[in-house]
Amino acid sequence: xxxxxxxxxxxxRAIPIMGANLAAPLVGLADLAVIGNTGDTTxxxxxxxxxxxxxxxxxxxxxxxxxxxxxxxxxxGGSVPGEVAAVLWxxxxxxxxFGLIMVLAQWPLRELAFMAFSGDVATEAAGRDYVDARIWxxxxxxxxxxxxxxxxxxxxxGRALIxxxxxxxxxxxxxxxFVLGLDWGVAGVAGASALAQWIHLGLAVIVLLPILRTxxxxxxxxxxxxxxxxxxxxxxxxxxxxxxxxxGGFIWFYEASLREGPDVLAGTAILLQFITVTAFFLDAFAxxxxxxxxxxxxxxxxxALTRAxxxxxxxxxxxxxxxxxxxxxxxxxFITWMTTDEATRxxxxxxxxxxxxxxIVGWPSFQLDGLMIGTTRGALMRNAMIAxxxxxxxxxxxxxxxxxxxxxxxxxxxxxxxxxxxxxxGWPGLKRDFT
Numbered sequence: 001x002x003x004x005x006x007x008x009x010x011x012x013r014a015i016p017i018m019g020a021n022l023a024a025p026l027v028g029l030a031d032l033a034v035i036g037n038t039g040d041t042t043x044x045x046x047x048x049x050x051x052x053x054x055x056x057x058x059x060x061x062x063x064x065x066x067x068x069x070x071x072x073x074x075x076x077g078g079s080v081p082g083e084v085a086a087v088l089w090x091x092x093x094x095x096x097x098f099g100l101i102m103v104l105a106q107w108p109l110r111e112l113a114f115m116a117f118s119g120d121v122a123t124e125a126a127g128r129d130y131v132d133a134r135i136w137x138x139x140x141x142x143x144x145x146x147x148x149x150x151x152x153x154x155x156x157x158g159r160a161l162i163x164x165x166x167x168x169x170x171x172x173x174x175x176x177x178f179v180l181g182l183d184w185g186v187a188g189v190a191g192a193s194a195l196a197q198w199i200h201l202g203l204a205v206i207v208l209l210p211i212l213r214t215x216x217x218x219x220x221x222x223x224x225x226x227x228x229x230x231x232x233x234x235x236x237x238x239x240x241x242x243x244x245x246x247x248g249g250f251i252w253f254y255e256a257s258l259r260e261g262p263d264v265l266a267g268t269a270i271l272l273q274f275i276t277v278t279a280f281f282l283d284a285f286a287x288x289x290x291x292x293x294x295x296x297x298x299x300x301x302x303x304a305l306t307r308a309x310x311x312x313x314x315x316x317x318x319x320x321x322x323x324x325x326x327x328x329x330x331x332x333x334f335i336t337w338m339t340t341d342e343a344t345r346x347x348x349x350x351x352x353x354x355x356x357x358x359x360i361v362g363w364p365s366f367q368l369d370g371l372m373i374g375t376t377r378g379a380l381m382r383n384a385m386i387a388x389x390x391x392x393x394x395x396x397x398x399x400x401x402x403x404x405x406x407x408x409x410x411x412x413x414x415x416x417x418x419x420x421x422x423x424x425x426g427w428p429g430l431k432r433d434f435t
Contacts, residue, residue, distance in 0.1 A: 005292065005304070007311050013291075014284040014315065016161035017152065021280035023164045030168065031189045034175040043186050045123045050130030050190060053113045057102070059247070061142055063239035064095045065149035066290070066373045067232060072153030073291045073374060077298025084154070086218035086225070088208070090232055091146035099139030106135045130190040137194030140201040147204045153291050159207050166203050171196035231376075238378030245385040249392055253412055256396055260405055267347030270338050271355040274331060278323045278359040282366040285316035289370030297375045302434040305375075313367045320363040328356035347405070354409035362416035368423035377426055384422035391418040 035047045068091040075083040102109060110131045114124055144163075151160040171193055178188030222228070257268040292308035335348045372381045392415035399407035 005307055005311055007315060010285075010288050010292070010308075010311055011315055013155055013157045014288050014312075016157040017284035017287050018281055020148075020157075020161045020164040021283055022277075023161075023168055030172045030175055031193060034172075034179050035186065035189050038179065038185070042122045042126055046126030046130055046186050047189060049123065049127040050134065050186075053110075053127070053131055054134060056113070057109075057138075058141065058145075060240070060243060061095075061098060061145060062243055063236045064091065064098070064142055064145040065152075066239050067091065067235045067376075068146045068149030069153040069287065069290045070235065070294045070373050070376050071232065072150045073294025074298035074376070076154055077295035077301070079299070082216040082218035082222050084215040085212050086222040086228070087153075088147070088150045088212070089218065089223055090229060091150060092143045094232060094236065095142035095144070095146040096139045099142040102138040102142075103135055106132065110135075126186045129187045133187045133190035134194050136191075137197035140194075140197040144197065144201055144204060147201075147208065152287050153294060154211070155291055156211065157288075159211075163200060163204055163207060167196055167200040170199045235376050235378045238382040239373070242378075242382045242385040245382075245389045249389050249415055252393060252396065253408075256400060256408055256411075260400075260408060261347075263341075263343035263347045264405055264408075266339070266341065266344040267349075267351060270335055270344065270348045271331075271351060273338075274327050274334070274355055275358050278320070278327070278362075279366075281319055281323060282316055282359060282363055285312045285319065286366040286370030286373075288312050289367055290374040293371050293374035294376075300434060302431070305434070309367070309371055312370070313364075316363045316367050320359040323359040324356045327359075328353065331355065351405060351409055354406070354413065357413060358416070361413045365416050365419035365423065368420055371430075372423055372426060375430060377430065380426040380429075381423070384419065384426070387422050388415060388418040391415070391422075 031047050031051060035043050038044075068087070071087045071091070072084060075087050110128060113131070114127065144167075148160050148163070151157065151163075174192035174195055175189050178184045178192045182188060184191065254265065254268070257265040289309060289312040292312065293305050296302070296305035296308060331352045332349055335345055335352070339345055339348075369381070372378075372384075392411060395414050395418075396408065396411035399411045401407070403410065
């Protein structure tokens with residue numbers, strides 16, 4: 001297992017994930033683009049607000065993808081007949097169940113979400129229409145998260161990309177029909193997104209069937225295995241809590257930026273778009289690390305695990321340097337394109353060097369995340385992220401009052417370092433489990 005891994009092979013698997021990551025936000029962008037052609041300012045604002053709400057909802061359920069990747073890879077490495085398929089069905093069931101809960105609890109979820117915003121009455125009313133329509137796609141969307149992770153865990157990243165492209169094409173086509181053809185407005189664009197999720201799930205079943213035929217049929221006992229179900233829920237719980245802590249760090253970064261002034265917040269918002277794009281690339285190598293280290297963990301093969309982690313880390317480090325150089329060399333031009341406000345341009349340009357350092361400083365935390373997800377070290381990830389968040393808050397409260405905006409970014413970059421160091425503390429225990 002350790003010898004068959006090559007940098008070229010791993011890169012070939014990472015590239016489709018990059019494409020899928022870059023395509024993922026297009027559902028919301030397509031909604032905005034279609035509704036934007038109606039010329040209705042209230043509708044545009046409502047769709048922007050609704051899209052933000054669903055991005056927060058779905059981002060919180062990222063653990064469905066991560067847990068599915070890790071457990072599928074471990075099942076593949078363990079070579080237990082039928083277990084790979086059993087992992088898929090369990091993960092789909094959990095994802096669909098969470099989606100159904102969202103549908104049943106849509107009123108309190110919607111009202112809690114809109115409590116965070118202060119839009120005018122017309123915008124919030126239209127935003128609620130968007131949420132009410134799009135929420136019906138939640139069971140399919142969250143089941144799709146599980147399928148996406150399962151495919152990555154088996155190394156079938158090309159199929160994951162195809163399904164993501166199909167989702168976007170279906171959404172665009174339906175949005176154009178419902179909004180420009182049938183004049184259904186905000187509810188139409190949201191309904192198109194919901195229906196596209198169900199079409200995507202149907203296509204996923206077609207893609208999955210030939211794969212499942214080669215993995216063996218799970219027994220009823222496997223599907224209903226209580227210990228496996230408990231393990232799945234524990235892994236998902238820990239990754240969910242870790243995700244909340246990560247989200248807390250980014251919320252604090254926004255709030256700290258605002259405390260430095262509205263122009264700093266506006267500049268930070270632009271620079272964070274660059275960081276989001278770099279994350280799409282670095283996440284791809286972390287996803288491949290999840291799959292390969294998970295497969296090695298299932299086979300109890302330490303040399304394969306260390307080789308997979310080393311090769312994917314080399315690729316991630318090289319990509320991070322290139323991304324950092326790209327931000328440093330071309331970031332100023334993009335800032336000019338993205339805003340005409342001189343104060344915002346100045347704030348973003350002043351912090352550009354810090355932004356360029358983010359992928360270079362941050363790639364180890366992505367890779368260690370991938371390693372710990374692949375080996376299902378959920379409790380370690382949870383505790384490491386909580387500790388990192390506390391370290392970051394202390395650093396920000398110490399550095400920002402002294403260094404201002406530079407201190408703001410210094411603390412943020414050291415947040416990446418804290419994440420890597422706290423995760424790395426789990427390496428000795430991981431090694432002991434293999435010996």
